[in-house]
Amino acid sequence: MPFKPILSTLLLAASTLLVPPAHAAPTTTVTTATTGKEPITPVQPARVSNRAMVELGKQLFFDPRLSRSGAISCNSCHNLSMGGTDNLKTSIGHQWQQGPINSPTVLNARFNAAQFWDGRAADLKAQAAGPIANPKEMAFSHALAVDVLQSIPGYVAAFRQAFGNDRLGIDEVTQAIAAFEETLVTPNSRFDKWLKGDRKALTRNELDGYKLFKSAGCVACHNGPAVGGNSFQKMGLVAPYLTSNPALGRADVTGREEDRHHFKVPTLRNVELSYPYFHDGAAATLTEAVDTMARLQLGRQFSADENAKVVAFLKTLTGEQPRVSLPLLPPSTGKTPPPRPFDQP
Amino acid sequence: MPFKPILSTLLLAASTLLVPPAHAAPTTTVTTATTGKEPITPVQPARVSNRAMVELGKQLFFDPRLSRSGAISCNSCHNLSMGGTDNLKTSIGHQWQQGPINSPTVLNARFNAAQFWDGRAADLKAQAAGPIANPKEMAFSHALAVDVLQSIPGYVAAFRQAFGNDRLGIDEVTQAIAAFEETLVTPNSRFDKWLKGDRKALTRNELDGYKLFKSAGCVACHNGPAVGGNSFQKMGLVAPYLTSNPALGRADVTGREEDRHHFKVPTLRNVELSYPYFHDGAAATLTEAVDTMARLQLGRQFSADENAKVVAFLKTLTGEQPRVSLPLLPPSTGKTPPPRPFDQP
Numbered sequence: 001m002p003f004k005p006i007l008s009t010l011l012l013a014a015s016t017l018l019v020p021p022a023h024a025a026p027t028t029t030v031t032t033a034t035t036g037k038e039p040i041t042p043v044q045p046a047r048v049s050n051r052a053m054v055e056l057g058k059q060l061f062f063d064p065r066l067s068r069s070g071a072i073s074c075n076s077c078h079n080l081s082m083g084g085t086d087n088l089k090t091s092i093g094h095q096w097q098q099g100p101i102n103s104p105t106v107l108n109a110r111f112n113a114a115q116f117w118d119g120r121a122a123d124l125k126a127q128a129a130g131p132i133a134n135p136k137e138m139a140f141s142h143a144l145a146v147d148v149l150q151s152i153p154g155y156v157a158a159f160r161q162a163f164g165n166d167r168l169g170i171d172e173v174t175q176a177i178a179a180f181e182e183t184l185v186t187p188n189s190r191f192d193k194w195l196k197g198d199r200k201a202l203t204r205n206e207l208d209g210y211k212l213f214k215s216a217g218c219v220a221c222h223n224g225p226a227v228g229g230n231s232f233q234k235m236g237l238v239a240p241y242l243t244s245n246p247a248l249g250r251a252d253v254t255g256r257e258e259d260r261h262h263f264k265v266p267t268l269r270n271v272e273l274s275y276p277y278f279h280d281g282a283a284a285t286l287t288e289a290v291d292t293m294a295r296l297q298l299g300r301q302f303s304a305d306e307n308a309k310v311v312a313f314l315k316t317l318t319g320e321q322p323r324v325s326l327p328l329l330p331p332s333t334g335k336t337p338p339p340r341p342f343d344q345p
Numbered sequence: 346m347p348f349k350p351i352l353s354t355l356l357l358a359a360s361t362l363l364v365p366p367a368h369a370a371p372t373t374t375v376t377t378a379t380t381g382k383e384p385i386t387p388v389q390p391a392r393v394s395n396r397a398m399v400e401l402g403k404q405l406f407f408d409p410r411l412s413r414s415g416a417i418s419c420n421s422c423h424n425l426s427m428g429g430t431d432n433l434k435t436s437i438g439h440q441w442q443q444g445p446i447n448s449p450t451v452l453n454a455r456f457n458a459a460q461f462w463d464g465r466a467a468d469l470k471a472q473a474a475g476p477i478a479n480p481k482e483m484a485f486s487h488a489l490a491v492d493v494l495q496s497i498p499g500y501v502a503a504f505r506q507a508f509g510n511d512r513l514g515i516d517e518v519t520q521a522i523a524a525f526e527e528t529l530v531t532p533n534s535r536f537d538k539w540l541k542g543d544r545k546a547l548t549r550n551e552l553d554g555y556k557l558f559k560s561a562g563c564v565a566c567h568n569g570p571a572v573g574g575n576s577f578q579k580m581g582l583v584a585p586y587l588t589s590n591p592a593l594g595r596a597d598v599t600g601r602e603e604d605r606h607h608f609k610v611p612t613l614r615n616v617e618l619s620y621p622y623f624h625d626g627a628a629a630t631l632t633e634a635v636d637t638m639a640r641l642q643l644g645r646q647f648s649a650d651e652n653a654k655v656v657a658f659l660k661t662l663t664g665e666q667p668r669v670s671l672p673l674l675p676p677s678t679g680k681t682p683p684p685r686p687f688d689q690p
Contacts, residue, residue: 062426071437076416081407081674088684092416096441098687273676276683285679326669329426331618334630338621339433342443 039214039223042192043108043269043319046183053162057180059155059327060173066145067138069094070339074131074177078106080324083273084184089281094139095341101247102281105274107322108267110182111226117263117279119232120253124178129170142170147337149173154330186270186319194316202316209313212306217298226267227317235261235279238299241292245280272315286311384559384568387537388453388614388664391528398507402525404500404672405518411490412483414439415684419476419522423451425669428618429529434626439484440686446592447626450619452667453612455527456571462608462624464577465598469523474515487515492682494518499675531615531664539661547661554658557651562643571612572662580606580624583644586637590625617660631656 048054060066064073077091077099078084084105086092091099101117109115115127131137132145149155150168159168162176191210193201202210213219222228232250235241241261250262263279276282277289290310294300302310332338393399405411409418422436422444423429429450431437436444446462454460460472476482477490494500495513504513507521536555538546547555558564567573577595580586586606595607608624621627622634635655639645647655677683 064424064431069437070433071421071431079409081671083676086409086416087677088415088686092414092686096686275677284683287679321673324671326426326671328666331428332432332620334632338629341433341437341441 038195039219040191040195040227041225042195043111043185043187043189043225045187046185048183050162050179052158053176053179054183055180055327056155056158056162057176057178058324059158059329060177061180062327063329065148065329065332065336065339066132066140066173067094068140068144068339069138069341071341072138074106074128077103077131077137080106080184080322083107083270083321084109085274087275089276091137093137094135097136099136101245101279102276104266105270106181107184107186107274108226108229108269110185111224111267112229112264113231114264117247118249118251118253119264124181125174128174128177128181132170142173144337145173146170148332151333151336152330153333158330184322186321189269189317189319191313191316192319203312205309206312206316209309209311210316212302213310213313216294216300216302216310218293218310221265221297222268226269228265228267231265232259232262233265233297235263235296237297239296241278241296243278243280243282245282247279249279268314268317270318270321272318286314290314383540384564385536385540385572386570387540388456388530388532388534388570390532391530393528395507395524397503398521398524399528400525400672401500401503401507402521402523403669404503404674405522406525407672408674410493410674410677410681410684411477411485411518412439413485413489413684414483414686416686417483419451419473422448422476422482425451425529425667428452428615428666429454430619432620434621436482438482439480442481444481446590446624447621449611450615451526452529452531452619453571453574453614455530456569456612457574457609458576459609462592463594463596463598464609469526470519473519473522473526477515487518489682490518491515493677496678496681497675498678503675529667531666534614534662534664536658536661537664548657550654551657551661554654554656555661558655558658561639561645561647561655563638563655566610566642567613571614573610573612576610577604577607578610578642580608580641582642584641586623586641588623588625588627590627592624594624613659613662615663615666617663631659635659 061074064071064076066073072094077086079086084107086103088103090101091103093099104117109127110124113119115121115124116130121127121130129142132140133142146169149159156168159172159176160166163172190201190206194207213222221231221233224230235249247263248260250259250264251257253259266274266277271277271286275286276284277286278292283289283292287307290307291302294302294307406419409416409421411418417439422431424431429452431448433448435446436448438444449462454472455469458464460466460469461475466472466475474487477485478487491514494504501513504517504521505511508517535546535551539552558567566576566578569575580594592608593605595604595609596602598604611619611622616622616631620631621629622631623637628634628637632652635652636647639647639652
């Protein structure tokens with residue numbers, strides 16, 4: 001049973017590295033399969049308190065005018081038609097720059113203890129500010145994005161309705177985007193139905209996969225409502241993870257040598273939709289991802305049958321996708337700074 | 346009255362160049378303001394006969410996997426959040442190539458006599474095949490796009506449901522996309538309400554603008570249900586249109602010298618949303634576009650007041666935008682050829 005001591009290490013790591021979630025989701029205690037309490041908890045449907053704010057946030061999420069080119073929106077890389085991802089190894093930024101890291105899903109991101117693979121943003125609001133001003137992504141600036149929005153009467157009115165005042169700055173922009181993203185949860189997966197007592201919601205094979213997922217130790221890191229997202233862990237714990245991706249992960253935030261190649265554990269909700277996998281997008285399929293995780297994190301070689309069982313379980317984590325009506329964006333005016341897709345920087 | 350002979354020329358041109366619409370919309374006879382019959386006809390809501398086909402077409406319209414990069418969909422350049430356009434002078438293609446011409450709106454495109462600015466596609470189905478294989482746009486091939494779709498069980502099932510057989514080729518792909526695009530009409534604009542007898546639907550100012558639109562001769566080309574789209578006309582009829590855009594327009598299709606710089610007259614439906622204007626996207630505002638059109642096509646200099654009245658009328662052509670629920674796209678499989686955004690060609 002070579003995974004036992006590793007599991008202990010992981011549990012210790014989880015308890016020391018766990019960052020309290022920034023949002024409503026409670027920190028989930030890691031439990032073992034023997035306690036009777038399941039280590040994964042159901043996703044609850046989103047409750048909306050400020051409908052105008054969420055609608056505004058949805059417009060902003062889909063608005064490519066938040067980018068310098070006028071062509072890249074939040075939805076470009078966190079596509080709500082495709083599990084909240086772009087299904088690319090790494091994303092495409094301004095003037096087709098290659099992104100440094102795989103775009104994580106925005107679905108259930110509210111449950112993450114922190115945002116980005118390295119956790120450098122405390123919450124969704126802080127995260128939303130990043131790509132707008134990142135020269136490799138939307139390549140705009142907060143000031144320019146705000147200038148664009150302030151020139152559009154439809155937005156001025158929508159901000160007033162959402163916030164009850166005349167402020168329209170980057171704080172309001174990112175707050176509204178975060179409010180929309182808070183609604184992007186995926187309840188009622190087959191696994192959630194099983195958790196809630198519907199014993200027919202899973203097949204025998206899927207349930208075997210879940211049992212293996214627990215007994216093998218996957219659940220040490222992949223637990224809670226998002227089946228992950230609540231700790232940083234070293235990628236390549238038992239054996240090194242070989243990649244050409246230069247990201248250092250958590251060490252880029254903390255500056256600590258011991259955080260090198262520590263990354264936020266991704267959610268496994270909707271993992272069937274969020275391929276390719278890992279921070280470098282190197283694993284094209286769930287089969288490959290499960291095999292790599294077992295070997296490098298748990299020191300275990302799954303048989304083909306075991307792997308298939310775990311994959312079958314993982315596919316039961318696909319929940320009801322948010323039903324999004326495409327927003328209509330208020331038109332620019334003669335005062336709106338025009339997009340500049342082809343200008344040299 | 347310098348426009349009278351020009352109007353006659355235009356009417357002659359319209360009668361000789363008019364191409365019968367490929368779709369249901371009847372060719373509209375150009376009438377003058379004095380006949381009592383209005384030269385613009387209301388847009389009717391879309392009727393859907395094959396719901397499964399339309400839903401499939403919507404998925405395909407939003408699916409970036411029809412591009413080589415996995416990042417460009419039909420909706421990238423014909424964004425249904427933004428009047429069916431990208432609001433860029435010219436679009437951004439594969440690896441950020443600069444498109445040769447302004448992307449026309451897909452809204453009410455079914456009423457066009459032919460598709461593309463030069464009319465090289467007879468109908469929406471033929472149009473849809475173009476960008477997928479255009480190396481400057483989606484940069485894929487029909488065979489590769491079909492390979493991708495055939496590898497995705499969710500698509501295989503959707504094609505079977507839509508077509509009632511097991512064929513899944515580029516003909517079915519483009520037919521489904523066209524079926525979705527046929528639904529993208531914008532009825533019940535304020536102008537349509539006025540046409541149908543609601544005399545309060547337009548303000549005095551807007552009605553003055555419409556009268557001027559007719560009496561000045563704009564209506565010679567901008568008529569019918571789409572307020573355009575049913576003839577090719579020379580850009581720069583009275584005086585040359587100066588542009589750095591090298592497009593020859595209709596001459597690229599016919600090879601005839603006399604078709605140089607003849608372009609399809611664009612629809613003016615939702616023109617408030619489809620900025621910037623003209624085949625080169627050079628006019629940023631309606632004010633500028635109206636001024637240029639009056640000078641170069643009608644030999645007329647509108648006063649600021651006249652221009653504003655015509656612009657006010659044009660804004661009454663904004664109709665009810667299609668309410669589109671974002672489609673959920675079936676996930677790729679291990680057999681799906683992966684996207685190649687960064688490969689060198």
